[in-house]
Amino acid sequence: MSPRFLPRLRLRIKTWPRRALILTDTPRPDCPECEGEGAIGYDCCDYETGDYIDTDWEPCTCWDETRRWVLLPLPRRPWRTPPGYSAEPPF
Template structure:
């Protein structure tokens, strides 16, 4: 298998919908199309004034953003009561 088609994996912590440790693919750093960004940006502007409005991003073929695997669900962090705060009613 060519090294250009092997996945470039990294670990990430996902927070939604539940905290988990995931293994995900990353863009190819030597990609000539996106230069390692994972997407190609196209600037566009107002047709009348020509002023910049925004950039649209098209995903590059060197990276599959949906390629990810949940390795380990992580426990929720316990909520801490701020110091000096009471949970007792005021009456």
């Protein structure tokens, strides 16, 4: 496999639907099309007035955002005070 097509992997934390540590691909930093951002932006405007509306993003071929692997599910954070603990002062 040539170095151009080797995946550039990094660790991330996924938060939905359940927290997990994932290994994911990243855009190629020296890509001449997207300049390492992973997508190419096109500005959209209103053709009648010429006003800026939004930016549309088209994915670049140097990156496949569907390439991700779950390495480790992470425990959920407790949102409530654990049983046996009190919020009352000790007097």
